[in-house]
Amino acid sequence: MEILHYPVLHDSVLEYLALSTDEDAVMIDCTTGEGGHSNLFLERFPRLHVIGIDRDKEIQKKAIERLSIYPGRFTPVNSWFDEYLKGAESESADRILFDLGISIFHYEESKRGFSFRKDEPLDMRLNEDASFSAADIVNNYSEEDLADLIYRYGEERYSRRIAHAFVEERKKGPIETSKRAEDIIFHAVPKEYRYGRISPATRTFQALRIEVNGELDRIKPALLDAIRVLKKGGRIGVITFHSLEDRIVKWTFKEEEARPDSQIRIITKKPVVPSAEEEKENAPSRSAKLRVVEKI
Numbered sequence: 325m326e327i328l329h330y331p332v333l334h335d336s337v338l339e340y341l342a343l344s345t346d347e348d349a350v351m352i353d354c355t356t357g358e359g360g361h362s363n364l365f366l367e368r369f370p371r372l373h374v375i376g377i378d379r380d381k382e383i384q385k386k387a388i389e390r391l392s393i394y395p396g397r398f399t400p401v402n403s404w405f406d407e408y409l410k411g412a413e414s415e416s417a418d419r420i421l422f423d424l425g426i427s428i429f430h431y432e433e434s435k436r437g438f439s440f441r442k443d444e445p446l447d448m449r450l451n452e453d454a455s456f457s458a459a460d461i462v463n464n465y466s467e468e469d470l471a472d473l474i475y476r477y478g479e480e481r482y483s484r485r486i487a488h489a490f491v492e493e494r495k496k497g498p499i500e501t502s503k504r505a506e507d508i509i510f511h512a513v514p515k516e517y518r519y520g521r522i523s524p525a526t527r528t529f530q531a532l533r534i535e536v537n538g539e540l541d542r543i544k545p546a547l548l549d550a551i552r553v554l555k556k557g558g559r560i561g562v563i564t565f566h567s568l569e570d571r572i573v574k575w576t577f578k579e580e581e582a583r584p585d586s587q588i589r590i591i592t593k594k595p596v597v598p599s600a601e602e603e604k605e606n607a608p609s610r611s612a613k614l615r616v617v618e619k620i
Contacts, residue, residue: 331360332425332609333563336596340616341419341561343369351419352412352553353377354405354546357427359387359398365419366394374398375417377405379451383429404451406542409549420550422562424543424569425612426533438533440506440525446499448529448536458532462499467491477540477568478531486512486528505529530566543572551580551587554619559591561616570595570613577617591616 331337343349348371353362356376365372376391376398378384384400391398401408405422431439436447437458448458465473471487474480489512490499499505506525513524534540550560564570574595581590595613603610 331364332423332606332612333596333598333602333614334361334364336614337361337421337561338364338368340591340596340614341421341559343372343418345369345371347371349418350375350416351421352417354420354422355424356387356400357383357423358429359390361421361423362387362391362398366391366397372397376400377403377408379404381452382434383427386429404542406546406549409546409553412549412553414552415555417553418555418558420554420560424563425565437502440502440523440529443501443503446502446505448533450537454536456536458536459498459500461532461535462490462505463494473535474528474531477534478527480527480531482513482517540568540572543569544576547573547576551619556619559616559618561614563612563614565611573615577615587619588617589620591618
């Protein structure tokens with residue numbers, strides 16, 4: 325089994341969410357992926373049981389195989405994290421971890437069009453049973469809705485030009501692959517924008533992925549339920565990778581801490597970011613931020 329995902333901020337996560345090595349404890353890994361963070365915690369804390377949540381059945385198979393070396397200590401659950409936490413028992417977990425990034429597996433192995441560097445079906449569903457894909461968005465949304473989506477979730481300054489190009493191109497036939505979508509975006513933007521620090525398709529692909537999976541809409545409800553599910557003295561850690569995610573996490577925690585009947589205190593007054601060494605070892609970690617709260 326090949327493991328592609330490198331658990332980001334691993335030292336900081338272990339430090340801020342540390343547990344006793346001689347007491348039973350439960351951790352909910354809300355975004356298990358290939359099991360990188362879960363493996364670190366199961367290895368470090370021998371009396372820990374991890375409940376691993378992931379909506380993608382294929383990547384969850386990797387985590388199950390990887391964590392089989394800890395018999396009876398890992399329980400996989402195939403669900404969206406917000407749906408699981410909504411039904412979870414109050415004060416039942418000692419630690420809750422969210423790593424909101426998309427695993428390298430999805431870009432390299434899933435064959436669902438997450439990467440514009442591959443010629444794959446334009447899908448992007450983490451739940452393959454979901455009713456619509458990224459192709460449905462670019463082929464069926466109105467030009468205005470498509471432009472608004474790309475601007476809102478991708479923070480793309482040329483969203484209207486890109487949306488117009490999609491609408492014109494789909495008149496010739498359905499846009500069905502990631503490479504065709506990337507090519508449309510490339511030719512829609514000004515020439516000087518095509519060869520910048522990041523590909524001109526990066527922000528649009530992010531926007532499509534967020535829309536397909538309802539990523540941002542899940543965060544706040546999940547955090548509020550996580551506070552309820554957490555035991556007193558327990559901690560929640562959240563790793564984000566772009567400003568849209570981080571803004572929701574930051575203000576949800578700030579608002580909850582400011583309530584007269586607040587149940588939490590913010591541990592990380594400023595988000596924890598990767599060291600220069602980690603950034604060098606693992607380029608995708610560069611944009612990662614960790615925020616931690618404790619239930620009081």
